[in-house]
Amino acid sequence: xxxxxxxxxxxxxxxxxxxxxxxxxxxxxxxxxxxxxxxxxxxxxxxxxxxxxxxxxxxxxxxxxxxxxxxxxxxxxxxxxxxxxxxxxxxxxxxxxxxxxxxxxxxxxxxxxxxxxxxxxxxxxxxxxxxxxxxxxxxxxxxxxxxxxxxxxxxxxxxxxxxxxxxxxxxxxxxxxxxxxxxxxxxxxxxxxxxxxxxxxxxxxxxxxxxxxxxxxxxxxxxxxxxxxxxxxxxxxxxxxxxxxxxxxxxxxxxxxxxxxxxxxxxxxxxxxxxxxxxxxxxxxxxxxxxxxxxxxxxxxxxxxxxxxxxxxxxx
Numbered sequence: 570x571x572x573x574x575x576x577x578x579x580x581x582x583x584x585x586x587x588x589x590x591x592x593x594x595x596x597x598x599x600x601x602x603x604x605x606x607x608x609x610x611x612x613x614x615x616x617x618x619x620x621x622x623x624x625x626x627x628x629x630x631x632x633x634x635x636x637x638x639x640x641x642x643x644x645x646x647x648x649x650x651x652x653x654x655x656x657x658x659x660x661x662x663x664x665x666x667x668x669x670x671x672x673x674x675x676x677x678x679x680x681x682x683x684x685x686x687x688x689x690x691x692x693x694x695x696x697x698x699x700x701x702x703x704x705x706x707x708x709x710x711x712x713x714x715x716x717x718x719x720x721x722x723x724x725x726x727x728x729x730x731x732x733x734x735x736x737x738x739x740x741x742x743x744x745x746x747x748x749x750x751x752x753x754x755x756x757x758x759x760x761x762x763x764x765x766x767x768x769x770x771x772x773x774x775x776x777x778x779x780x781x782x783x784x785x786x787x788x789x790x791x792x793x794x795x796x797x798x799x800x801x802x803x804x805x806x807x808x809x810x811x812x813x814x815x816x817x818x819x820x821x822x823x824x825x826x827x828x829x830x831x832x833x834x835x836x837x838x839x840x841x842x843x844x845x846x847x848x849x850x851x852x853x854x855x856x857x858x859x860x861x862x863x864x865x866x867x868x869x870x871x872x873x874x875x876x877x878x879x880x881x882x883x884x885x
Contacts (some may be wrong), residue, residue, distance in 0.1 A: 581615030582787025605633025689712025696756025
């Protein structure tokens, strides 16, 4: 009997990505294995896509080059430089993207260089959405190896999957044969939790394959939006809140579906309520990063047995 395909799925969530990163670092500590060797297939959306690509980066021998601790630096050291506004005029974010893209592009270039998606040390897939064709775009290492016209630098794939509407401008690329213009934004608009995309991709390439999946959230917002607060909201008020509502709701639906679809012994979802940390995607202040770390530590402590089960699932 063939071994189950070991799948890692990582949600989107901006700087909240430090939460799944710390969970993965704990799994590395317990197993003694790099994430890139624990899993056969890694999928991510937005910040989860950055993690997925970072942990699939190859060294000169084609082995996973980075442990999770190195990727965590991207959140702790680079976050404050990525989320820097050039204008504090309150009207600016209503008319333009919130942040200039040169900061995030410099960061991604420093981490990924010109490494192509096809060179990934672990099978990886990240999600995006094309504004021109109004269609889903799944960028994967397998597709890039099968068809060189679908290959692109990891840094470009990372930039595209994290191009959250209102935060960063879309990413123009040319893909496919014949070559076709694409204008890509954050895949969170349709799959903030990419676990179902990952599951269907495995089944498409290996029909009938058994799947063992670890799905990691980036923290579940618990602050209510009561009627007295939202009843008179118009476009300006909803513009920021609606993205969070859509992302979080979509993640929970996918979890509900996979919980029913997969054997519960082979599907583990690790998520934590955000009791202290700010749930905003872009709060990369030192204080909030420390609160996000504390939320991750609480998750690790409270879900100790499930983390052991996840380690056994992928290391066995």
